[in-house]
Amino acid sequence: MEDAIGIVDLFSGPGGLGEGFSRVQKADGRRAFEIDLSIEKDPVAHRTLTLRSFLRKFDTAFPEEYIDFLNSGGTDEPDWEALYPKQWQAAVHETLNLTLGADGTSEIVSERIAEVRRKRGDRVILIGGPPCQAYSLAGRGRKPSDLGYVAHAENRHRLYEEYIDVLRQLRPAAFVMENVKGMLSSSIEKMKVFDLVTKDLAGGGGAAEYILFPLSDEPSFDGEASPRSFIVQAEDHGVPQARHRVIIVGIRRDLSDVKGGVTLPHLPVQTRRATVRNVLENMPILRSGISARGGNRDGTSEWKKTIAAASALISGESLPLTGRSGRDFEMAVKSVSSPRKIVPMLRKGAIGGTALPRDCPAELATWLFDPRLRRLVQHETRGHMPEDLGRYLFAAAWSLATGVSPKAGDFPKTLAPAHKNWTSGKFNDRFRVQPWDRPSSTVTCHLSKDGHYFIHPDPGQCRSMTVREAARLQTFPDNYFFKGNRTEQYIQVGNAVPPFLAWKIARAMLPTLQSLLARPNAAIAGETRTVALT
Structure with a gap:
């Protein structure tokens, strides 16, 4: 033979x-x-x-x-x-x-x-x-x-x-x-x-x-x-x-x-x-973490309060969205306006949620899916500054309403970061959500530094993507295990x-x-x- x-x-x-x-x-x-x-x-x-x-x-x-x-x-x-x-x-x-x-x-x-x-x-x-x-x-x-x-x-x-x-x-x-x-x-x-x-x-x-x-x-x-x-x-x-x-x-x-x-x-x-939806939609729902910098505390109650405050802040802004887009944006933001309505509480992938969405192309679904798995390993979120959570919420809601990620000029002044060049055009895509119904942008090792370029499209989760989500966008099978710490895992996936x-x-x-x-x-x-x- x-x-x-x-x-x-x-x-x-x-x-x-x-x-x-x-x-x-x-x-x-x-x-x-x-x-x-x-x-x-x-x-x-x-x-x-x-x-x-x-x-x-x-x-x-x-x-x-x-x-x-x-x-x-x-x-x-x-x-x-x-x-x-x-x-x-x-x-x-x-x-x-x-x-x-x-x-x-x-x-x-x-x-x-x-x-x-x-x-x-x-x-x-x-x-x-x-x-x-x-x-x-x-x-x-x-x-x-x-x-x-x-x-x-x-x-x-x-x-x-x-x-x-x-x-x-x-x-x-x-x-x-x-x-x-x-x-x-x-x-x-x-x-x-x-x-x-x-x-x-x-x-x-x-x-x-x-x-x-x-x-x-x-x-x-x-x-x-x-x-x-x-x-x-x-x-x-x-x-x-x-x-x-x-x-x-x-x-x-x-x-x-x-x-x-x-x-x-x-x-x-x-x-x-x-699309992003084809491989990420059915994954376990997670909340983002809150960075410990500046004396911040990370816990479910603190996270809910932070998101509710961000939702109230965004709802009070006048934005250039009208018609159906404006209504969709408003609904997306209001859906997380009350701490009682905020569903995600976990920071690590729970048992279950390993199956691909039904409309995932069959060949790709077969490639990624392992029926023996009861959970998705390396699916856990990292901590973000509280002010970034508001920007993530805004970007995801904007994407849900318009189908595209917002540019720097679309953000209200109350959410603008303290960068003197924020309005210069150099930071146009500083916060980039990955819309559900299109392929993601290029996964790179920059994910190891921060998640600003890879914001999850679900406003309710208000976070950047996990290693496993990046791995799915890169088409690594779910049973592929990456050694090292989380930063090293992001680098491997991106490269x-x-x-x-x-x-x-x-x-x-x-x-x-x-x-x-x-x-x-x-x-x-x-x-x-x-x-x-x-």
């Missing part, structure tokens, strides 16, 4: 890209892809990665001890090594906690790549992407005014060379490289970063040549694809989030037969978009590739890879010969 296609996953984070690829199945129900090596430098994300790798060692279902652990709220984690030493050691071997390019790592990586090559031959792909901060449009906005500036001192723009180095050594049948779309406009010494990266990728570091193409509806071998055609918009492919990333796919030229008409993978756009999107990409690539690897010029496992380029 045909073996699975191996994977080397670089810059893995908590494993979003690898999770998607590893869950693709062949016609006989077996895994089409199998991760041989994952590398992540952050020790906390690496712990998450190792745990997920361990769970994949159980072919039929996760062990009951893990499900019990999640149902207990994620406390008192079992000693997996003691319970399942064989599976745990295999996971430890698969996942490396290394910084690519650091002193002493190249020998370790080279040895492991050679091991994968001996095991798989050509039946291996490379996935991942260098850290995106240096290419980020938002990041460059905080740098000097030179539009071509990239963080030379941090040297992050050179991390893709580590990817190229692994590409050269591994010589995979194909690769998938992901990065932020800001790399399309970034420059280094007046040269476009995208041109530099694609040139190196196509050359494969000199050991092989790769044909690059986008995952658009009409991919082509002709090399004439525009840079922007490499942008994949996650919301077009079933992800309830507007996340736009550059995805570059390459296949090894000597494995392909261009004249024979290789069918290239592509991602057809879905007509129906998944990841949506696993559901990765699964779509892997499914699209599988037929092409199976065709390429069935050809007589593909090396078998154990061979070390060099295949001549065509």
Whole structure:
């Protein structure tokens, strides 16, 4: 029987890209892809990665001890090594906690790549992407005014060379490289970063040549694809989030037969978009916490009084909403005007409420939902300043009435924060609610700092989103456990590739890879010969 296609996953984070690829199945129900090596430098994300790798060692279902652990709220984690030493050691071997390019790592990586090559031959792909901060449009906005500036001192723009180095050594049948779309406009010494990266990728570091193409509806071998055609918009492919990333796919030229008409993978756009409501509406209702700063107390009674006072303040303002929008806004605010009417009292996810809403797209619901779970782990709120709760209430009510998040100019003066530039336009989206009936905005690691950009759309809850809510928007399955404290969990979720999107990409690539690897010029496992380029 045909073996699975191996994977080397670089810059893995908590494993979003690898999770998607590893869950693709062949016609006989077996895994089409199998991760041989994952590398992540952050020790906390690496712990998450190792745990997920361990769970994949159980072919039929996760062990009951893990499900019990999640149902207990994620406390008192079992000693997996003691319970399942064989599976745990295999996971430890698969996942490396290394910084690519650091002193002493190249020998370790080279040895492991050679091991994968001996095991798989050509039946291996490379996935991942260098850290995106240096290419980020938002990041460059905080740098000097030179539009071509990239963080030379941090040297992050050179991390893709580590990817190229692994590409050269591994010589995979194909690769998938992901990065932020800001790399399309970034420059280094007046040269476009995208041109530099694609040139190196196509050359494969000199050991092989790769044909690059986008995952658009009409991919082509002709090399004439525009840079922007490499942008994949996650919301077009079933992800309830507007996340736009550059995805570059390459296949090894000597494995392909261009004249024979290789069918290239592509991602057809879905007509129906998944929304915030599709994945969040049925989750356990929670109240926000109240930050202890300034002597504030956090308790149900204090929270109710704070919300009731904010409701009264907003109700006394004259706002530019008329007709049905005005009435809907007023009703939303008044619904929490009395402490007796305020329903949410919990700060942590209660047992129950794990099912997805009925109108959630079936494929996505199946992906996220685990019927064995009785609760949603890592679904707990954090503390906010009392004055921010009023802003959250206003923003959620505005969104409920209008379908959009309010801008800074829409807020009444009594709710304006003490920022001297509040009305300058720089803080237009400082408080951003995620409306129910559209994909969310891009989930980022900024969620670890505050929740102002991710206000829950239910005015009655008056809070920012939890780690589990952010994870659902990122399409991490409900049984995915993130290690570390809450700040570290937010960072992992925000930095990841949506696993559901990765699964779509892997499914699209599988037929092409199976065709390429069935050809007589593909090396078998154990061979070390060099295949001549065509």
